Every structure is written in C-alpha cells, then in structure tokens.
Amino acid sequence: MSMDRREFLKIAGSSTFLATIGIGAGWILSRPGEFLEASQFLQTKELLKAKQWAMVVDMRKLKTEEDYKKVIDACHRIHNVPNFDNPKDEVKWIWLDTFEHAFPGQESEFMPEQMKHKPFVLLCNHCENPPCVRVCPTKATFKRKDGITMQDLHRCIGCRYCMAACPFGARSFNYRDPRPAIKEPNPEYPTRMIGVVEKCTFCEERLAKGQMPACVEASNGALVFGDISDPNSEVRKILNTNYTIRRKAELGTRPVVYYILDIPTSVVPGGEGNV
Amino acid sequence: MFEKALVGSKRYWTWVIVLLAVIGIGFITYLQQFKLGLGITGLSRDVSWGLYIGQFTFLVGVAASAVMLVIPYYLHDFKKFGKIVILGEFLAVSAVTMCILFIFVDMGQPMRIMNVILHPTPNSIMFWDSVVLGGYLGLNIIIGWATLHADKKGTRPAAWVKPLIYLSIPWAISIHTVTAFLYAGLPGRHFWLSAIMAARFLASAFAGGPALLIILALIVRKFTKFDPGKEAIQAIGKIVTYAMIANVFFLLLEIFTAAYSSIPGHTHPFKYLYFGLEGHARLVPLMWASSILAIVSIVLLVFPSIRKNESMLALACIALFVSLWIDKGFGLIIGGFVPNMFEKVTEYWPTLPETIITISVWAVGFLILTILYKVAVSVREETAGIELEH
C-alpha cells in the first residue's frame, strides 16, 4: 500500500468530519420552510390584542377561602397542573403566600393583622424585562408581541436556568411524570412531560378564543386583566386611581402584576370617604 | 500513540476495570433517572440546582487551571515545567469532559441538547458557556496531542501549535469567567450577585487545579518511571499558595460586605451556610470543615520549610482540594438558593442515586485521565534519555 497509516487516518478523520458537517447542514437546510405555497398561518379572529397584557389583583375583593380556591382551581384544572402534595416536586402556576413572603423586606412587625396574614395571589409577573427570557439558552422562554412571557415546552431542555433567574419563584420543573398527579385531566389542553419547566401563560390559549384568563373569570372582579399600554384600559384606570405595589420592583424586571392592598379602612384617617 | 494505552501492568488494568465498573453502575442509575425524572435527586422547586451543577462549576476551575503551567512555560520560558505541562493539559481535557457530562446529567430533557446549537441565543450566558467549553476542550486535545507527538520524535511541536497555545491562555480565563457570569448576573440571587464572583472563581481554580495536579504528579512518580521534576512540583506549590490566599481573601471580602452592610438578602445565605437559618443547619458542619481545611492548608503552604517536604505538601494539597470542593462544588450553589425567593428555607441534600451518578461521572474523568496519562508517561519513559530541547 502506498498510503501510510498516518496519512490514511488523516484522510479518514477529515472526511468523517466533513461528512458530519455535510449531513448536519443538509438536515438543517432540508427542514421544512414554505413547503406548501398556498397555505397560510393566521391569528384567530377572536384573538384579544394588546401591547402588554397586565393584571391587577385587588386584595380588598378577595374575602373568603372560597374566593381564593375558585381562582386557583380555575387555573390548575383547565391547565392540567398536577398536584403532587409535596413541596419538593410541586408544580404551581398560581398560588398563595403571605405578605412577608410575597414582598420580602417590606413587612413590619406592626402592620395590621389583616395584612400580615391574608394570603396574596401570586403568579408569573410577565415582566417587561424578564430575566428568565434573558438566560434561556434555547429561546424556549420568550416574550410574545403582546407582552406575555411564553413557554415553548417542545423546545425546553430542562436546564432550569430560568428557575435560578426568576426572582419571583414563578416557575416549576417537572421532577416527576405529571400525568398520574392530575385528577381530572382537561381533554382540551395538553399536560407536560418529565423534565420541562412550566408556568402561567396568561391564558394565551383563551385570549386566542376571545376569552379572559380563567383565574380572572373566576375571581368575581378581584383580578382585572387588560392592556397596560392602553390609557383607556380598565387596568390603567385602576392604576390611576389606586395605590398599587408590585413584587420586587427594585430588581428592574418591570413586573406587570399589580396589587391593591387591603388596608383596613379604620386605620386610614377619614377612611370611609376615600374610595 | 494510542496503542500505549492498551498495554500495561496488572495494576493499570485493575484500576481501569474498577473505573469501568463504577461507570457501569452509574450508567444504570442514570437510566433510572432518565426514565423517572430528576425527582430521584434531592433537587426541588426551591433548590433547583445542586450537586451536579456544583461539580460542573468546580471542574471548570480545574480545567482552567492548566493555564497556570502554560503561562510560565510558554510565556516565561520556565523550562522546569517542560515535563509536567502535558499533565496539566490532559487534566484539562478530562475536567472539561466531566463538565459536559455533569451538564448533561443535570438536564431535564437531555435528548434535546442540540437545541442550544439549533437555536443559538447570544443573550444567554449558558450559550456562551457551551461555546467556550467546547472550544477549550478542542484546544487542549490538539495541543496536548501535538506536543506529545513532537516529544516522541524528540522535536519541537509544529509551528502551528504555538498560536493555539497562546490562544488557550485567554481562553482558559474565559471559561471560568463565563461560568461565573452564569451566576453573577441574576437579579434576586444576592449570594451570587457580586462583582468579585469571577475573580474568586479564578483564584479558587488556580489553587484547586494545581493542587490536584501536584497530587497526580506525585502519584505518577510513585507508580511509573516518569519524574515530572521535584522543582516543578515545588514551583506549582508556590502558585497554589498564592492562589489559595487570594481565594480566602476574596471570600473574606464577600463576608465583610454581607456582614457589615447587614442587608438581609446578603447576610442570610452566609448565615445559613455557616450558622444555620431558622433552625436549618444541614450545611454548617461541611462549611466549617471547609474553613478549617483551608486554614490548615494555608498554614502548611506558607512556610517554605514545611512546603519543601513533599509529604507535607501532599497533605496540604489534599486539605486544600477538599476544602475548595466543599466550598465551590457544594456550598456556593446551595447558598444561592437558600433562602429561596420567598425568604423561606428549603434544604437540599443529594440522594443516593444522585451521588452514584456523580461518582461515576468522576470515574469517567479518571478513566480519561488515566488513559491520557498512560500514553504521556509511556512516551516520556521511552524518551527519558533524550533531553528535551524546547
């Protein structure tokens, strides 16, 4: 043989390398583009549109345990959110926690009892400058044109970088198969699989049908949803006339879920007359 | 050259088979994790990164530390590192491989790993981390192999290797800087949100990596005819000393800022790690062990008279390595998650399957290291008589 071993290995090695690149490139290029000329993809006619969807949670209107339960169940039932009954594997899109945990650093020893113990409704803040989107290495988490921070569960690799990055604990990872932990699956909505991260989607699938988010619908007016960039929207009207706070606004993620505190009227001087 | 790895003493083969057995057990355990999900680890909604990512972080440092031999040897012509530099480069290869494996076993959907390349996302630090790690692995394989090849023939490495070697220096710094940026840019994780993160990472890397290298060099000398050189080992000892002191200094800076400002977000993780928070104190003994070992290692290292004694040096290096392993491979990650975003404490402890998988990834690293060192040592043993003319 005229070729010595080294030379053979070199040629073999480089041709394998080139072939790999070739196959890879061929595969990427052959992925479907516009493969059916005449077909089109459109938005639904009913789709509710906005520049930045936002929510106001009016704590004054959430009174009984039943009020809270309705809101949370509405979301978790239609979205097939599993219930594992243990905090380690827990998955939640919308949940409750007290003031000191929802707004750490804002609490004081002497705040009204009612505020100290009354649970706040927490969910993804659909931040305008979301760190979860910034860190995601695959664009599985991304910002939609209408301001919703969306999850592409087909693309998520489960690296959980977004969970480290979200300052609001809004994200849940599927540590276990969620299917067995869903009591009555909603046949119209998918479940998730092991190893992906999920969270509230501001009910984008309902917005596409012209419906308000499920939690808003179930809240008896305590949760208000609307376009924060529209000065005439209901959320803007509420924000203009009420003192509202946001979770950890100092971090600059620009959350768009606002809270109206339930301050007992008796402690506000002249309280009754100020609504 | 590779055939050198296929002939060896009984001891060599026993070691290889032991490693393979450990890898096998780990692989079976991983299949279990693959099927059931990461629920079989100790990770939770609150502490979503743990042992795996900690090992990854620690090993990036080990990989980067090869530069501590490359700089003196190639930039300052420090000839005494002539024989040992290859050990550093091959250690880097094995460490980066372990890094990649740890990322892989940590992923929820590992089969989709190509998504990082199919949908490149320059705003994600993790994207850049995979780019620099991949590049560094390639660089070290090429450089190590080319220099070894040259050694075998008793010549200098080919001219094209030099630029790659120079490139590998800033590249090594970059892998650990980018890894620090993974953590240091996250709003709301006060423990990590610190400008000194990257510097601290590099300092601990330049202490821990070379310390491991000293231990390895001593082992190699004990079991083979290859002698990396007494003076080379002593010189690395000095590097380890300075780097470790810098590392402890940086840690103290962090502690000062947290303690003196006494801002809750900054103090709580330290309190949790060193004293326990709200009655949760699982990591306290470990963190104190790390501190004590750090002090012991520094005491043994700073006095030249003690350091000159090779068994004391080995002892110091082991203490230092364990100390840094606890601090960076464990405490640093967990501290970022405790307390959680709601100022509540959820503790983390690795489970048995998680530990087995971790050990077996280390076994893969050791297997690669063993094979590469075997090749290097065999080549060097053959050419032992020939003086290297670099």
Place this chain on the structure above:
Amino acid sequence: MYDTGKIIFGIVIFVLFATFPFYSNIGKVSAKPEPKLDTPVIQQLAEKKCVESKEFMKVEHMQLLNEWRDSAIREGRRVYINSEGKEFKISLQNTCMNCHSNKKEFCDKCHNYAAVKPYCWTCHIEPKEKQL
C-alpha cells in the same frame, strides 16, 4: 501494515453486526399497515378530506405538525388556511384528534410498522377510545 488478520476479523464481525436487522428479518413478512378512517366524525364529513391532500399528509404530516406547533406557540397564529383556502383551527389535540379519534387504529398502525415512537402523546392527551 501489521495485524492484517485481526483487522479483517474485526471488519467481518462489524459487518455481521451492522447488518443484523436485515438477515434477522429475512423470511418475516409484515403486513402493510392500513390505517382506519371510520370514526364517527369522519363519517359525518361531507367531503372526506384532511387538512391537505392524502398524498401530502402521508409524507409530510410530521413537518406540517412542526409548522403548526411553531406557528401556534411561538407566533400565536392558531389558524391554518390550507392550499385550497379552507380554514382550520391549529391543534393536534382538538383538531387532528377530533377526526382521528381512533389513535390506535390510525396513528399507531403506521408508527408501529415504521417503528417510530413520536412522543406527542406524552403531553397531548389522546382521545378516549372505546374498549372493544
């Protein structure tokens, strides 16, 4: 070159191993799959036609589904206008499976034959099929 014998032996082993599926299947005939279309919803259709032609769907349904997926999730476009101008709601679970409510007799038939295991149904809930 040395070790020629060993190398040839190795190559023979490799070739035998790599072609295992072929000779191990010699003599076994698998029936061509015939996916069933007789679901109640399809029976009711005036024109029995999928979102695109049968030939296209046969070959390209996975690409079409990928396009649907990206369109719905990433662009928020949940309506598909096919090449004949007909409109469909983009949804595997609610559109495709509404007609093809017989997953076992339809999807699985070919998928099993081709030995592919698409993992659509780990998330998308499959239609409840009457146990016969």
